[in-house]
Amino acid sequence: MIQTAPKRILVTGGAGFVGSHLCDRLVNAGDDVVCVDNFYTGDKRNIAHLLAQHNFELIRHDVTFPLYLEVDQIYNLACPASPIHYQHDPVQTTKTSVHGAINMLGLAKRTGARILQASTSEVYGDPEVHPQDESYWGRVNPVGVRSCYDEGKRCAETLFFDYWRQHRLEIKVARIFNTYGPRMHPDDGRVVSNFIVQALREQPLTIYGDGSQTRSFCYVDDLVEGLIRLMGSEASFTGPVNLGNPGEFSMLALADAVIRETGSVSATVFKPLPEDDPLQRKPDIGLARKALAWKPKIELQEGLSRTVEYFRDVVSN
Numbered sequence: 001m002i003q004t005a006p007k008r009i010l011v012t013g014g015a016g017f018v019g020s021h022l023c024d025r026l027v028n029a030g031d032d033v034v035c036v037d038n039f040y041t042g043d044k045r046n047i048a049h050l051l052a053q054h055n056f057e058l059i060r061h062d063v064t065f066p067l068y069l070e071v072d073q074i075y076n077l078a079c080p081a082s083p084i085h086y087q088h089d090p091v092q093t094t095k096t097s098v099h100g101a102i103n104m105l106g107l108a109k110r111t112g113a114r115i116l117q118a119s120t121s122e123v124y125g126d127p128e129v130h131p132q133d134e135s136y137w138g139r140v141n142p143v144g145v146r147s148c149y150d151e152g153k154r155c156a157e158t159l160f161f162d163y164w165r166q167h168r169l170e171i172k173v174a175r176i177f178n179t180y181g182p183r184m185h186p187d188d189g190r191v192v193s194n195f196i197v198q199a200l201r202e203q204p205l206t207i208y209g210d211g212s213q214t215r216s217f218c219y220v221d222d223l224v225e226g227l228i229r230l231m232g233s234e235a236s237f238t239g240p241v242n243l244g245n246p247g248e249f250s251m252l253a254l255a256d257a258v259i260r261e262t263g264s265v266s267a268t269v270f271k272p273l274p275e276d277d278p279l280q281r282k283p284d285i286g287l288a289r290k291a292l293a294w295k296p297k298i299e300l301q302e303g304l305s306r307t308v309e310y311f312r313d314v315v316s317n
């Protein structure tokens with residue numbers, strides 16, 4: 001069997017929810033992984049089990065400042081993803097996406113590393129096209145409360161494509177749709193973690209608006225597989241490519257599914273819909289199927305069951 005040399009891989013935001021699962025996969029594959037995080041929303045406990053591995057290293061660093069390392073690949077995930085966290089310090093959110101992209105692209109340019117950007121379905125805003133495919137330019141409010149995240153990510157995509165055109169960098173852009181699973185922060189306000197924690201605590205599930213808005217939920221292992229396939233795809237394939245699970249659920253349907261899965265007696269309570277909350281979201285994953293031979297395997301019920309199992313421990317401790 002041909003042995004290939006381990007790659008030196010930087011994961012920014014590696015102590016976060018998605019980043020920590022990605023670090024797990026890369027460390028287990030034998031690559032040398034450097035996790036960079038400022039712990040804004042991440043948690044050392046997410047990667048504590050990796051600290052003793054010879055091929056894992058943790059650096060506390062804010063990507064809005066330059067970073068000098070020698071690496072072969074960069075996964076740029078650093079950025080708070082939950083609305084309450086990215087709206088807490090919106091200026092820092094934009095800086096993280098924009099200055100962070102500039103710094104990581106600069107690092108990729110100096111080292112010749114291949115670089116992947118964790119972009120988002122939020123670049124489509126509140127879409128008029130359904131489901132969303134990559135050719136849709138989006139409908140984003142540039143001055144609303146979600147703009148720091150949406151426009152920051154859109155500007156990061158622009159920077160990636162300009163570095164590609166201008167400096168011939170090997171770029172990969174993933175547009176990630178709502179992803180869930182173990183290690184989501186219990187208080188980060190995202191709907192899956194909120195509903196599960198509320199159900200396990202026998203508190204009412206908070207449905208924003210009338211609950212008819214839809215989202216598509218991808219289990220984290222499926223997403224990580226997509227990110228790794230994208231990074232390994234042929235050099236000419238840049239994306240942007242949607243990564244998400246096309247199953248589409250209203251928030252009312254999600255609340256029912258969570259109540260069933262937890263066996264909770266919680267009721268539901270209706271709260272005002274947050275500003276600029278998109279009404280619908282569902283990925284067209286035709287491009288990912290074709291270019292990456294990727295599709296999600298874990299359906300909502302199975303993914304919820306694994307996530308509930310994780311949160312039972314968190315809530316009881």
Ligand code: NAD
Nearest residue numbers: 013016017018038039040041042062063078079081178179
């Ligand atoms: P998360 O908040 O759990 O993880 C983000 C990580 O980035 C955290 O560990 C945080 O401490 C770190 N970070 C934030 N600002 C930083 C900075 N300036 N310097 C260094 N580290 C910084 O979020 P997540 O769900 O794991 O999301 C990971 C990435 O995927 C994000 O870029 C997010 O925008 C993107 N994404 C996630 C989803 C999703 O549903 N989870 C959907 C679309 C896009």
Ligand code: UDP
Nearest residue numbers: 083189190191192194206207208213251277
């Ligand atoms: N949501 C909800 N109850 C909650 C948290 C969120 O009904 O306790 C709704 C929210 O208004 C949105 C959807 O769930 O319509 C997804 O919200 P989330 O913050 O998880 O992701 P995003 O809005 O960024 O897709």
